[in-house]
Amino acid sequence: MSKSPWQKSTYSGASNECVEVRTVDGLVELRESDDGDVIVRTTPVKFAKFLQGVKAGEFDHYGDFTG
Numbered sequence: 364m365s366k367s368p369w370q371k372s373t374y375s376g377a378s379n380e381c382v383e384v385r386t387v388d389g390l391v392e393l394r395e396s397d398d399g400d401v402i403v404r405t406t407p408v409k410f411a412k413f414l415q416g417v418k419a420g421e422f423d424h425y426g427d428f429t430g
Contacts, residue, residue, distance in 0.1 A: 364388055371396060 367385045375381035379396045386392070391410040393403045405413075416422060 369394070 364387065366387045369383040369385045371381045371383045375396075381396050382393055383396050383399075384391060384393050386407075387404075389407070390404050391407055393405075393410075394401060
């Protein structure tokens with residue numbers, strides 16, 4: 364099994380409240396740094412499309428719970 368080490372954004376600094384990412388056998392794995400037992404796996408293509416959506420603001424409305 365080929366694994367890379369977990370990585371987090373440099374914007375997180377010393378905080379443990381972030382998402383970490385690594386590759387395992389050609390797949391992308393994600394986990395919340397403060398709950399490392401839950402791991403989500405996806406393909407590199409799907410992960411890239413997700414990142415494109417984040418950068419484009421596609422999910423920004425999920426943080427707006429004002430009604």
